[in-house]
């Protein structure tokens with residue numbers, strides 16, 4: 001089925017994987033102008049990243065998601 005399953009690139013190894021098979025995670029990104037003056041601006045953002053199955057396993061994203069789900073149910 002062409003066009004039904006868009007490819008995303010893995011945030012770790014760069015491999016193209018179908019989005020339905022990719023694992024989504026939020027990566028914390030910090031920006032700073034590093035002007036070292038009073039005008040210095042820094043802020044933190046969350047960027048959506050995708051990982052292929054093997055990288056997700058390697059980065060223990062599944063366990064993280066499981067923990068998040070567990071803590072939700074234990075409330």
Ligand SMILES: [Zn+2]
Pocket residue numbers: 010011012013014015051052053054055056
């Ligand atoms: Zn990967």
